[in-house]
Amino acid sequence: MADTAAVSHGEGTGTGLSNNKLLMWVFLGSECLLFGGLISTYLIYRSRFGDGPAPGDVFDIPFTSVSSFVLLMSSLTMVLALSALQRGDIRNNRVWLLATALLGSLFIGGQVYEFTTFVREGLTYSTSPFSSAFFTLTGFHGVHVSLGIVMLMSLLISSLRGTLTKERSETVEIVGLYWHFVDVVWIFIFTVIYLVPSPTS
Amino acid sequence: MSETMEIEAPARPIGVYTRPKGNTGWRDWITTVDHKKIGILYGATAMVFFAIGGLEALLIRLQLATPNGTVLGADTYNRVFTMHGVTMVFMVIMPLAAAFANYLLPLQIGARDVAFPRLNALSFWVFLAGGLFLNMAWIVGDAPDGGWFAYAPNTGMIFSPGKGMDYYALGLQIMGIASLMSAMNLIVTVLNMRAPGMTLFKMPVFTWMILVVQFLLLFAVPVITVALFLLLFDRNFGANFFNPEMGADPLLWQHLFWIFGHPEVYILILPSFGIISEVIPTFSRKPIFGYPFMVFSGIAIGFMGWGVWAHHMFVSGIGPISVAAFSVSTMFIAVPTGVKILNWLATMWGGKIRFNTPMLFASGVVSMFTIGGLSGVTHSLAPADTQQTDTYYIVAHFHYVIFGGALLGIFAGFYFWWPKCFGHLLGEKLGKWNFWLMLVGFNMTFGPMHILGLQGMSRRIDSYSPGFGFEFWNMFASVGAFVITLGVLMFVINIIASARKARHEPPVGPDPWDARSPEWFTPNPTPVHNFDEVIQISSLDEFWHRKYGEDEDGRVVRVATAEEVCQDGSATDTHLPSPSYWPLVLASGLPFVGFGLIYTLWFCVPGAVLIFMAIYGWIFEPVDDPDGPHGHGHHDDGDDHDDGPPEETSDEATAETAEEAPVG
Numbered sequence: 001m002a003d004t005a006a007v008s009h010g011e012g013t014g015t016g017l018s019n020n021k022l023l024m025w026v027f028l029g030s031e032c033l034l035f036g037g038l039i040s041t042y043l044i045y046r047s048r049f050g051d052g053p054a055p056g057d058v059f060d061i062p063f064t065s066v067s068s069f070v071l072l073m074s075s076l077t078m079v080l081a082l083s084a085l086q087r088g089d090i091r092n093n094r095v096w097l098l099a100t101a102l103l104g105s106l107f108i109g110g111q112v113y114e115f116t117t118f119v120r121e122g123l124t125y126s127t128s129p130f131s132s133a134f135f136t137l138t139g140f141h142g143v144h145v146s147l148g149i150v151m152l153m154s155l156l157i158s159s160l161r162g163t164l165t166k167e168r169s170e171t172v173e174i175v176g177l178y179w180h181f182v183d184v185v186w187i188f189i190f191t192v193i194y195l196v197p198s199p200t201s
Numbered sequence: 202m203s204e205t206m207e208i209e210a211p212a213r214p215i216g217v218y219t220r221p222k223g224n225t226g227w228r229d230w231i232t233t234v235d236h237k238k239i240g241i242l243y244g245a246t247a248m249v250f251f252a253i254g255g256l257e258a259l260l261i262r263l264q265l266a267t268p269n270g271t272v273l274g275a276d277t278y279n280r281v282f283t284m285h286g287v288t289m290v291f292m293v294i295m296p297l298a299a300a301f302a303n304y305l306l307p308l309q310i311g312a313r314d315v316a317f318p319r320l321n322a323l324s325f326w327v328f329l330a331g332g333l334f335l336n337m338a339w340i341v342g343d344a345p346d347g348g349w350f351a352y353a354p355n356t357g358m359i360f361s362p363g364k365g366m367d368y369y370a371l372g373l374q375i376m377g378i379a380s381l382m383s384a385m386n387l388i389v390t391v392l393n394m395r396a397p398g399m400t401l402f403k404m405p406v407f408t409w410m411i412l413v414v415q416f417l418l419l420f421a422v423p424v425i426t427v428a429l430f431l432l433l434f435d436r437n438f439g440a441n442f443f444n445p446e447m448g449a450d451p452l453l454w455q456h457l458f459w460i461f462g463h464p465e466v467y468i469l470i471l472p473s474f475g476i477i478s479e480v481i482p483t484f485s486r487k488p489i490f491g492y493p494f495m496v497f498s499g500i501a502i503g504f505m506g507w508g509v510w511a512h513h514m515f516v517s518g519i520g521p522i523s524v525a526a527f528s529v530s531t532m533f534i535a536v537p538t539g540v541k542i543l544n545w546l547a548t549m550w551g552g553k554i555r556f557n558t559p560m561l562f563a564s565g566v567v568s569m570f571t572i573g574g575l576s577g578v579t580h581s582l583a584p585a586d587t588q589q590t591d592t593y594y595i596v597a598h599f600h601y602v603i604f605g606g607a608l609l610g611i612f613a614g615f616y617f618w619w620p621k622c623f624g625h626l627l628g629e630k631l632g633k634w635n636f637w638l639m640l641v642g643f644n645m646t647f648g649p650m651h652i653l654g655l656q657g658m659s660r661r662i663d664s665y666s667p668g669f670g671f672e673f674w675n676m677f678a679s680v681g682a683f684v685i686t687l688g689v690l691m692f693v694i695n696i697i698a699s700a701r702k703a704r705h706e707p708p709v710g711p712d713p714w715d716a717r718s719p720e721w722f723t724p725n726p727t728p729v730h731n732f733d734e735v736i737q738i739s740s741l742d743e744f745w746h747r748k749y750g751e752d753e754d755g756r757v758v759r760v761a762t763a764e765e766v767c768q769d770g771s772a773t774d775t776h777l778p779s780p781s782y783w784p785l786v787l788a789s790g791l792p793f794v795g796f797g798l799i800y801t802l803w804f805c806v807p808g809a810v811l812i813f814m815a816i817y818g819w820i821f822e823p824v825d826d827p828d829g830p831h832g833h834g835h836h837d838d839g840d841d842h843d844d845g846p847p848e849e850t851s852d853e854a855t856a857e858t859a860e861e862a863p864v865g
Contacts, residue, residue, distance in 0.1 A: 013392075013393035013394070014391075014392050014393045014394065014395050015392050015393055017393070019316045019317070019389050019393055019394075022388075022389045022392060022393060023316070023317070023385055023386075023389050026384075026385045026388050026389060026419060027385055029419060029420070030381060030384075030385070030419045030420065030422070030423050031423065033420045033421075033423040033424055034423035034424075034426060034427060036423075036424075037423065037424050037426075037427030037428070037457060037460075038427055041427070041431065041442070041453065041457075044450055044453060045442075045449070045450075048448040048449070048450075050447055050448050125438060125439060125440060126438075126439035126440065126441060127441075128441060128447060128448065129441045129442060129444075129447060129448055129449045129450075131441075132434070132435075132440035132441045132442055133442070136430070136431070136434065136440065
């Protein structure tokens with residue numbers, strides 16, 4: 001086999017991508033079907049709210065739009081973090097990694113606030129097929145964002161220990177792939193759940 | 202990607218972060234990251250589950266041998282047929298295919314190992330944890346009883362109040378993680394690590410079919426992951442996905458399950474198609490007929506497999522337009538399968554066929570799968586299917602494809618590659634007994650089920666009354682089941698007898714079958730480092746082309762002996778990935794999480810501790826043990842530590858892990 005040092009940087013591999021990066025791409029392909037299944041379930045159940053609150057009754061679209069904007073901006077900071085490390089700018093890399101993690105946490109905070117508000121308004125997990133599908137879909141997305149935050153914080157710790165150097169920028173790139181994917185999925189979820197006119201009771 | 206600690210190459214790791222040493226004894230087997238040993242582990246484990254699933258099958262046939270059977274009660278019968286199906290699909294055929302894929306795929310593409318050796322070990326241990334977890338349901342006396350397809354709402358809390366369906370959902374979830382990790386690993390391996398010169402269209406057909414299967418797994422597993430989560434949340438957290446009283450759609454489960462379930466049947470059959478596509482050319486002494494057609498029909502099956510799922514639901518009320526559409530798509534998918542059968546026949550046509558045991562099993566696949574495929578086409582006609590649904594005709598059909606297709610193909614693979622794995626041949630005489638007993642027993646058992654089904658005998662019933670004309674064929678089928686058992690016993694005896702005999706005989710040569718594909722460049726059994734030197738591929742059937750050339754009249758002549766072409770396995774400077782405890786530790790945490798979700802969340806604590814410990818152990822252990830069992834010569838120290846350290850996300854569906862690229 002070719003020299004492995006080259007393989008780990010994607011030279012001499014069949015696809016020109018390193019094994020690690022290709023693994024992440026393949027994994028994200030699989031994730032598409034996970035969210036595909038959950039989004040389909042939501043679409044089937046969005047108007048099946050029974051006696052409980054209808055989607056149109058509870059959604060606060062301006063609020064969710066703001067938190068969506070926050071999440072999308074975190075993709076920008078992620079790009080800046082990678083670009084900083086690729087230039088060898090460790091300090092800015094740390095700043096932007098932290099900013100990305102904070103924006104992600106802000107989004108999760110918004111989701112927690114939204115969930116509690118809905119429960120107070122009488123939309124619990126067991127209220128109707130709509131409520132189960134809504135909480136499951138957005139909850140799965142929230143878990144993905146949270147895992148992304150764990151990865152970002154791990155990168156940050158690694159950087160503070162001095163092991164996240166320019167040569168290792170591909171690691172940041174791979175975490176970035178995951179982070180952007182989670183953002184793109186949110187664009188679909190936001191459109192399907194909030195922007196498409198929702199039924200009201 | 203995660204917290205990392207750069208460990209200096211020469212520094213001796215301390216305490217818990219020491220990597221296991223040595224490559225002998227049981228400790229080697231539980232810490233190995235060698236794709237060959239993992240393949241053997243997959244195979245051995247699957248054969249144990251095969252014995253369990255077979256025992257369940259015999260109980261079913263004992264119960265149904267006579268009218269008003271009393272061997273099992275109705276409840277136990279439901280559990281037994283459910284677990285028979287789940288075991289045979291998820292714990293026998295899939296891991297047996299994984300066994301062949303693990304062992305052979307790196308060899309067929311000329312690689313040192315898979316792309317992520319520790320992740321590969323993790324896949325196996327997670328699979329084993331899931332299989333044991335699911336079978337644990339027998340021990341607590343609450344095995345799943347809702348059929349392998351587990352139709353909700355029948356499997357919801359109202360109709361299945363026991364814990365059985367929770368074991369089902371969590372057990373399949375755990376095994377799904379294993380399949381997904383293995384699929385990602387093998388896809389990266391095939392796409393990135395082929396030997397120089399091996400373009401995609403010079404890959405052996407087996408490698409191609411395994412690649413297609415891994416893509417099917419990659420996209421199908423998350424769909425059943427979703428379905429299983431919804432079922433679990435319904436049963437345990439009060440969700441309303443499958444509760445029609447609350448307005449839920451009773452067909453949602455069926456759709457999600459079969460969107461996974463139909464690709465799943467191709468996941469079961471395509472590895473066998475790959476195996477016999479290696480066996481048939483070798484024993485016909487001809488190249489595979491229409492290699493591009495073989496490859497593209499496999500890819501076509503992979504694509505079309507996603508568009509036929511609702512033919513499992515023709516009688517569930519999906520509406521005439523859906524029925525018509527899925528009827529047509531189901532007829533179409535027979536085309537690429539037919540292409541394959543014709544190509545196998547054309548490969549045999551005019552060849553100098555040797556009917557050794559592998560070839561017998563391969564011909565068994567071609568003929569038996571054709572029967573199963575044809576009865577499958579009869580299901581595509583919705584009016585006929587309406588009559589056949591839920592009768593023994595369906596049972597006959599899927600056993601002809603899964604037993605007659607997938608399992609016989611796997612046996613062909615056993616006989617063909619046994620010398621590659623163990624350095625000696627399986628006995629031909631016992632092999633022929635094995636084949637004929639299995640073939641005859643199989644046709645005795647499942648052939649009459651076509652008749653029973655068309656006579657109206659329902660699937661899944663635990664007994665039937667006398668006087669419907671079911672008695673004779675049921676008894677006949679039950680006798681057949683014991684003939685199959687005899688056939689399988691012959692296989693077990695053959696393993697033991699041939700291993701004993703091999704001790705007193707000279708080792709089998711490097712090329713017992715006059716084979717064609719690159720895995721035979723390594724000596725038998727395969728040395729731990731696989732290839733002594735990188736092989737250069739210039740054509741399909743590279744190994745054969747180095748043995749044979751043409752004389753001036755264009756006739757095929759032998760130009761080299763196998764001994765000349767084959768590597769002798771004497772290299773000592775190959776760098777091997779070090780073994781690791783952590784895949785086993787991580788996998789052992791998962792069943793505890795499962796018990797926690799079923800009984801009390803406190804059980805999750807030890808599970809979480811084990812998983813957490815394993816993830817950190819995994820991250821911190823040095824990529825290579827300085828004293829590890831790799832070769833003596835050169836170390837690519839430069840690359841050992843610069844690579845992404847393992848990163849872990851224990852996601853609900855997967856734990857993806859980046860790991861060192863193995864060194865060749």
